[in-house]
Amino acid sequence: MLEDLERIVRDPKRISTSAAVRQRHSQDLTSYHAEHLPDVVIYPKDKEELREIITYANQTGCPIVPFGLGTSVEGQVVPVQGGISLDFTHMNRILEIRADDFAVRVEPGVTRMQLNQELKKYGLFFPIDPGVDATLGGMAATNASGCSAVRYGMTRDQILGMEAVLADGSWIRTGSLAKKSSAGYHLTHLLAGSEGTLAIFTELTLRVYGLPDTFLYATAVFPDLQKACKAANQMLYRSIQPGKLELVDEYTLQAINAYKQTKYEEKPTLFLELSGWKSSVTAEWERVKEIIRDEGACGWSHTFDETIGDQLWDARRHAALAIAASAPDKKLMTTDVCVPLSVLPEAVSFAREVMQAENLQGAILGHIGDGNYHAVFPIDRSLPEEVAKAEKVNKRIVRFALERGGTCTGEHGIGLGKKQYLTEEHGDAVLWMKKIKEVFDPNHILNPGKIF
C-alpha cells in the first residue's frame, strides 16, 4: 500500500513513515487520550491529489484521519485503527478575500492567526478564538468556539459554504456567498462539527467582520463562583453585548500567575471585553459596573490600553496551558458541558463540590456568557485509579448538565472521550446520525472509531 500511495503522492517530502512524524500524529497536544500510531502520514498538496488518496483508501479499506494542528482535546486525531494521518500543513493558502462581501475563501490548513494577520490589512477579522492557534479545517470539524462565541457564535455560524471530498472520492460544494439561504437541507451545518467522519474539507468560505473602533478590557473579582455567574447572567439580561465574557476560578489564576508571572488576585474573576464605538462602550461599562456592584463584586478594573488588554487575554488564552504546566508529568482531562444560562451558577458550584468530595485537584473556567464551562483535571495516565476518579467526576458533571437540559460538549466535540454520553443526550436520534454516517461513509474509512 505504501508503494501505491507513493505513486499517488510522488513527492517523498510529503509522505512519511518516520517514527518521529508518526509519533507526532499519534495523539493530540494536551489530552489524556492514549496515543496510537498511524501507519503513514501524508501531507496532500491539493484537492486533486486528496481525491486520489481517498479513492484509493476507500477501495482498500484503509482508515483516514484528517489532522490540522492536533489541538483538539477528545482524541479526535488519534488514529485508533492506524492507516493514514492526513496533515493539512501544505494546504494553507488564503484563496480570496472579498472585503466588500465580508467573506473569505481559504484552504483548510490556514490557521485562524494566519487569517487574522492578513485580514488586519483590510480592517477585518475572523472572530472565533479557541485560545490556541488552530487550523480553520480543524475548527470547522470540531465546531470550535471559545471566548468570542458569546457575541459571534460558533465556527459553524461563520461557514457560508465549503468544498469537500467524500469517502468515495466524489467532490461536493455546499452553501454559497450569500449571507442567508433556505435552499434545501443545510449540508454545511451537517458537515461542520462532523470531526472528520463524514467528509474531508478542501475549502471553506467564511464570514468575517469589520474590526471594532474601540475595545475596553475589564476584570471583576468576586467572593465566590456563584456570584460571578449571576453577574454574567445579569449583564446579558440587561442587554449588554460583550465581545468576550469569561470566568476563571482561583485555581486557574494560581496556575496563570505561576506560568505568566502575573499578579492577578486569586479569587473567582470575570474577564470581560466590550467593543464598538467609544461612547457606547463607555456607557455599557457604566451599566456593567452597576451590575457587578449589585451582585457583590469585591473589586474591578478596566482599561482601553491595547497592550494591557492583550496581556489580559493572553493570560486567559493560556489558562489551559498554565494548568498543564502546573503538573508537567500529567495530561489534561477537560469537561466541556454547556447548560441553560439559568442553571449555570448551580452547575459550577456542583462541579466544585464533586471535585472536593472526590479529592480531585482541578480548575474551573469557562465561556460563561454561553453557559459553557470547563473543569480541568491534570491526571497521571499511568495510574488507573486516578483516571477512574477523574472519569467519575466527569460523568457526574455531565449527568448534572444533561438532567437540566444541557449538553455533554459545548465546543470540544465527542471524539473518543464523550462517546458514552451521545445516546444519553440524544436518545433515538443517534440512530439517524448513524444512518447519515452510513450514507456518507459506508466503508467506515473516515476517522473510524470516533463519535459512535
Ligand SMILES: Cc1cc2nc3c(=O)[nH]c(=O)nc-3n(C[C@H](O)[C@H](O)[C@H](O)COP(=O)(O)OP(=O)(O)OC[C@H]3O[C@@H](n4cnc5c(N)ncnc54)[C@H](O)[C@@H]3O)c2cc1C
Ligand atoms: C490549550 C487549549 C485550549 C483550548 N481551548 C478551546 C476553547 O476555548 N474552545 C474550543 O472550542 N476549543 C478549544 N480547544 C480545542 C481546539 O483548539 C479545537 O478543537 C481546534 O478547533 C482543533 O483545530 P486543529 O487545527 O488543532 O485540528 P485537529 O485537532 O488537528 O483536528 C480536529 C478535528 O478536525 C478534523 N479535521 C482536521 N482537518 C480537517 C479537514 N480538512 N477536513 C475534515 N476534518 C478535518 C480532525 O480529523 C479532527 O477530528 C483548546 C485546545 C487546547 C490545546
